[in-house]
Amino acid sequence: MADKENEILMRTTRRGQIKAQITKFQTYVSSLADNDNLTQLKLRKEKIEQCWEEFNLIQNGLEALIDSAEQRQYRDDFENAYFSVLAEAEDKLSVQKYANKQPGAEIENISIPSQSTVSAPLIKMRPLEIPTFTGNFEEWSTFQDLFNSMVHLNSNIAEVQKFVYLRMYLSGEALGMVQNLATNAANYTVAWTMITTRYNNRRILIQSHTKAIYELEPIYKESGWRLRALTNNLNMHMQALKAQGHDPEGWGALLLHIILIKLDPSTMRKWESIATKDELPSIADLVKFLQERCQILEAVENTKNLSSRYNQQSRTSGRNQIEKNVQNSKKINSFVVTNQMQCYMCKQPHPIYGCKEFLSLSTAERVKQVDKLKLCRNCLKNGHTDIDSGSQSNFLTETIVQRLGKKKIKINKSIVGINEVINQASYQIKAAVQSRINTFSVNMDFLILPKITGMLPTKHINKSDWSIPSNIRLADPTFSKPGKIDMLIGADTYWELMRAGNFRLYDGGPFLQNTALGWVISGSVPECESDVESIACCVASDYDYMNIDERIEAFWKIEDCSDNVIDITSEDEICRKHFNDNVANDYRGKYIVKLPFKNNVESLGESYTTALRRFLSLERRLMKNPQRYDQYKQFMNEYEQLNHMEIVPNEIDKPVKSYYLPHTYVINESSRTTKLRVVFDGSCKTDSGLSLNDVLYKGPVLQDDLILIVIRFRTHRYAFSADIKKMYRQIWVDSNDRDYQRILWRDKINEPIKTYRLCTVTYGTVPASFLSVACLQLSASGSDVPSDISQIILNDFCVDDCLTGAASIPQAIDLRDGLIRHLNNNGFELDKWTSNNSNLLKNIPNPNENSIYSLDMSDKVIKTLGLFWDAVTDCFVYKVHLPEHNNRITKRYILSNIARLFDPLGLLGPVIVVAKLLMQLLWKQKINWDDDLSIEIKNKWINYINDLKK
Template sequence: MATSLEQIISVLEDTGNLFKKSQINLKKCPKSRLTKGYIESRLKCIEDYWKTFKKSHEELLRITTKEQRGILPYFVNEEYYVHEDIYLCLEADLKDMLSALPVSRLAEKSVQGTLDVQVKLPKIQIPLFTGCYESWPAYQDLFISLVHNNTSLSSVQKLHYLKTSIGGEAENLLKHIQVTENNYLQAWNTLKERYGNKRLIVNSLLKRLFAQKKIMNQSANSIKALLDTTSECINNLQNLNISTDSWDPIIIFLVVQKLDPESHKQWEAYSYKENSDELPSWTDLKKFLESQFRTLELVTPLSCTRERTIRERSYHVTTPNKTCNMCKNNHALCHCKEFTKLSPLERKEFAKNNNLCYNCLVPGHSVLKCRTPVSCHVCHKRHHSLLHLQKKPDTSGQIGTIQPSVSPSPCNVEEQEEIRVNTMVASNCNTRQKIALLATAMVIVRSERDHTTVLRALIDPGSESSFISEKTTQLLQLTRTTAKRSIIGMGSMKTNVNQVVQFKVVSRYKSDYSIQVEAYVVSQQLTAKIPKKSLAVHNWPHLEGLHLADPSYCTPGSIDLLLGVKEYAKILQSDLIKGPPGSPCALKTGLGWILFGEVHSGENCTQESNFIFTHHAVDVDEMLKVIWEVDMDTKRKFTKEERLCEDIYEKTYKRNDKGRYIVKLPFKTENPVSPDGNTREIALNRFLQLEKRFNKQPQLKEKYTQVIEEYKNMKHIEEVPEEEIHSKRSIYIPHLAVIREGKETTSTRVVFDASCKGSNGISLNDELLLGPVLQGDLRSLLMRWRMHAVCFVSDIEKMYRMILIAKEDKDFQRVLWRDNPDEPIKDYRLLTVTFGTASAPYLAIKTLVQLSIDEGENYPIATRIIQEDFYVDDVLSGCDNVENAIAAAKELKYLLQQGGFQLKKWSSNNAEFMRSIKPSERSSNVHLDLNIDGTTKALGIAWNLRTDKFEYNSSTHSESMNITKRSILSDIQKLYDPLGWIAPLLVMTKIFIQRLWMEKYSWDE
């Protein structure tokens, strides 16, 4: 049997490979080879393959047991359905190719005149539908008449025609639907539901009608377009059974407003009638517009092809793209190297001999008629800077004589220009770009663990603190300390920092020189690259022999460290060297000489647009002010999505005859796209994996089945009727088991994974609104609870499941289930708020708050408890004496019963209070003999009822387990601060003491 099984699987694999090769060969086949004979032979071949594959599949089913099918990869991967889909696609493609062949290439019909079993239609030309709402009615009518109602076509052929006749958004909508016999109706209904919305179609038509552009110049094409668009929109509206008989005045007003002034004037003359009560009709306006464009076509027959004449004007431009007058190359004269080698007198003589303008060096006009706004950059007179003559200084006190300046050679023009202030080479249109050079230094940074690295630091006297990048912090493994601060820059721009580190900065030239730095960690980039552009390397005399703190100051580089004014004061030394204009200043520091100032970049530019502003200030006072004013405005403002979620609930919630609330799922959009993903197939695979887990853990299956049966008995779930399984848009949610050891009630809970994404990459939770936070902070609730003399704790039984979901949203919560693997899998839908959906906590808490509003008039104490002392489904409240506590508990139970909620697992530190509670409603951990005894859980912490104290249980690792830093820290956290609220409580206590101090003393004191 084992040999027979292997042989069958081998045949199935070989046949499946033949299907895949046939699909590949068909795609590569040239069009010239796709004759009738070839297509028919290929079709017969794949049909033989399928018969072999199907026969082997049936044989395999016969010889295998159900247990083997759950293990064999062939059944696990559902390879039968995969190859069936390939076969159907190949068959459909070949039949489409055969039907698309010209009549001359088809064989003659048989003499008997009998038709083939497979009807071969001529090529159907259906217009491409891309998702435009106004095009849907025409496309729908045409597709129904040609394909949908064609009884000779199979469903798979209809689906093939449907998917090949759509594009754009519509194509993406059906992208996940495979071409199979059973998917056609689903695909067609999906398109109809999306684009058959009459309201959207009408809105699209009206938008197109009212959004037509106004005609600026009278032309036949413009008038025809206006007339055709208006007529098309009105006809489409009439086809949708919308009466437009009384729209004539509105349509006429709209169209006339779009006409050009001349046509508008002619229409008013055309439509004038002596009887002022008689209004023109849309038919009259159509006749007028038709006569207008016909008249224009006769008068200007070439208007549709004539190009607009552009009037050209000639101006003197600053840098004309003409041939150089000296070297005849393609550049301006001012950029000619041969021209710049000449002296100013020789340049002036050349311009004079060639009749060039002295100002722009362009022929054709004199300097008096030159329109170039730029003049000499030295004396600002009307001549080019290259023609400027320098005055020779006269030591005798007499008036200086004019002497030509020495023109630098091309190789050292930059160097001489920066050193000698009295020499300038400039063009007639651009100025030398100047860049502000900021002080940078290459430093050695050493951590506490002696990890070192070399960083480029920006030395910024305008910053109150120092800052370091997150990347460098991780590289050096610096020890972080929590410090929440706000960094304020230019224009009160704020950035928050949360951590501070300490390290040493060491000089690269003196290993014994170092300073201690405290810097805030910044996650984003500290500054842009400095400098912004590469600078030309200059040999400035005043910088010769200096040990520069940053030898690469002229190359743009990233900044990983910013040293503030405190560090600047530490490294500052007395020496300062100033150079000539256009060169940087040098300042001596303990890290070397730092350079800063305004320098020339070696490039030409007309304007500088970007600046680096590096002032930083850490605003501690503002942060303290915010903390102290927290309780001055306790009402939290909702975001746009939170406000939308609130509006949806308030407008749509209902109550049934038993008082239970019915709510809708708060979707972000009116038409969610998550139902379009193939969620059922994904949920099916997840369910089969769950069944495998059941096989290994029978006890888990028993408890899991009990939970599902409880859902059925309480009518929290229902089976989906067979006719609605594929006819309605739905979302299938996978579910899984969560084991909760030590729970008083069910230790096994069914959790629904609404975050599971469909085939389109979108899950149900992605499209649900989370809603605002409606309950107070947990720490505040615990502190307020412990202030009561008589405390009590309880929670609402199955709180989520006591709230019903609206009928129209039930199909968005479908699940798959069967009691035994021998039974068929059934489709169910959840009827209540489901644990696992993103909106479930909000819907439950909002319903609780709404109940206190709707019924709270008769229960004032219970209303206060619901609005202040609830954390999700747990209530932690109390009173100053036992009588008031008993009365408050009864009132709370009565109020919650109005909405279908039941309180259970009551606990208290008072025995008399517990005796007033029914034994069935008490917590199983509470014992009433002579005195109250027991321990119960209150929001994650153990509450000893006898001592009325909190207790923390810690479990140590066994010797056999590996002890790690993570496990030790986890044990410390569980032992000393399981909820993480002790440290914040200490901070709140400190602030409270500071407030008392401020009331007694002023800030100055």
């Protein structure tokens, strides 16, 4: 940590020195007169040009150490200042050179001193008349046409300057796609390709403009300027659709109806009075009528304005403000009307949106000016904030958002609740909610709050006497237990969830209601005596990491021996049938499977852009650590050499449907084989909001719980263990599905980026575990497989780990050899053998040199006590992972460490009970989570930890 801080300090200091040189040079250039001798300017300019390479290296290092928006903004500010001052200096040098040249002589070209390999004249970075592109598909065609003509196809602009222009005129999501790329000539092509690939999506462009026509703002009262806005927007979207080869005039009556219902009653009556009675008018006729109607209404309104201009200004200001708030009523519940008009910028009696000084600014300068004046970006007024009624929005807790790892969007909203209690929401995210029992999925916007409500239900509900029909699948099978509410769905989505079907469980009891997420239970429960009447809000979610409450719950459940009934859902049944119908073998006996797609696979969007951005980021990170980079290359080279991935030739077009998997690495220093492992992200969202995992079935759990496997393992006198080498990658994915497993990779930084397809079951895709285990168990079903071998494959494997044995050495050797032989028939090779008898390790490849075998392979929680098998002594042992010393011992600190105790077999009862008694003592004293504890409790904890060391 100290080394990292020192590195950041050194780089930051040097970067500041370079920035100071640029500032000093800027001051010098600005002070020069046109007739000054510019020899010194040329020498200084050459010196400054050397700063670029050094700054780029320093900034790249800082961004690798501190990945933040602040660092990226610093790069943007430096680049703007650097190229601006160089352009100004070059202008002054060019003027003098031109004056000193003789007639007919050529003007010398000055090359840009950058990483660019293209030599081109350096021109001044002047502002262009290009609208800023925010990522809205409706704006793309206009932006692309202007940027192509003015920048991209302009041979007089160097590539690196094109990149600077591109950044200048991008914002929002579009800017976020390229802001991590270093500003050089090579990356301009990469950036422009990323942008065009993302937004040159004909299907989405057509959908976007079609939706915009459908959602044109209705007009409720006769208004010339509103009708003009509707007509202009209609024409714009129609022209955009025509440019995509989709003429909306062919919609006929449908488009006529969509437009006519947007018109005010007066305009509608005028149209009906002139429309042909027995023939369907054309779209062109309607557009012509609207344009003429606009001219009439605008002429009438202008005449009225001439008679009372000053008084009308005040009323118009108030009216416009009210109308803007009505249009955004979903977001804003309050507004301000002022009677005395005064421009916030020049203090003259007109609104700021009519100020010539304000309108002369560029878009970026206007935004800065609005922020400086502390005005609302929406209505250009001050003195109000967005108010959002709680019933109108969806909410997620901060805890869930952190687990999702999704990017948050900065907002400023006040949420009004019961009794007008106001809370503030500073962020929101977009996320998809999917049912756990069927294919229903919906995308929603969520406001983020630290906490939504308390535990619901407020106490445990005894449902033992309830008669819930067996054919009903509950959205939350654990609804009767108090739990945290991490999601609140608003009224907009509520009715989408409701389905036909509801009934009361018994007289005076709660209701069962059918929803898209499953059946939910709500209402009063007379048997539960509680001062608080509450409604159970149920959300079913799966997450990889536990918080402290879940850890404590799991800790108390360790000794629970109740039957673990696996709930097989309809999706599980579909997935299993899909596997059985499509599994096959190749000529060597290896299995070939198809990916179990859901019906919504067609909704999968574009993923190449995100995969490319993440690959470039990964590549920069690996370049900072050559050792890691070499390990990564070795892993990928092995992947290719084993034919587990295949290159996609450049001449093959992108298929209609494909998915690009981003990839990264995980480190396991304790592994004796592969310390670095590449993992793939099948949960990365496409531009449609869905990921590959969202459109795949997960599949059911097919193997017994680890505890049952371990108990059976202890019954054998002679025991052995092994695992299947690269189990997932021994199973081929059908060639027709491999385009959904595309990745980007190159072995050397100077090579072009290549596209590969992963040919095997891939870690990081949601059905990988099911497909692998299903194939393993299928290998036990052959008629030539002995029953004892079949039983081991079906009952003694935990994913790819085998834990089994026999009553005698000859029997154990027969089982060992039988497993090797029959699993090899289907491409499964057993590896890392361990046994409590050395005879079982003879004549086998690659025995495990470490006699300690971990039995924690299925639990993701870091444990204080970890269960292991010592093959030499044939005993279960516990490795103690003691917490780091903490001078401040709190309730939170103690409970979080107690909850990591892992003793599934109950062998450490006398040790565990001490922890439980200490936990009870903490609850009895009603101590807050982060309060300092008494000396008595601290000493009990310290003594307990010291005892564990023994």
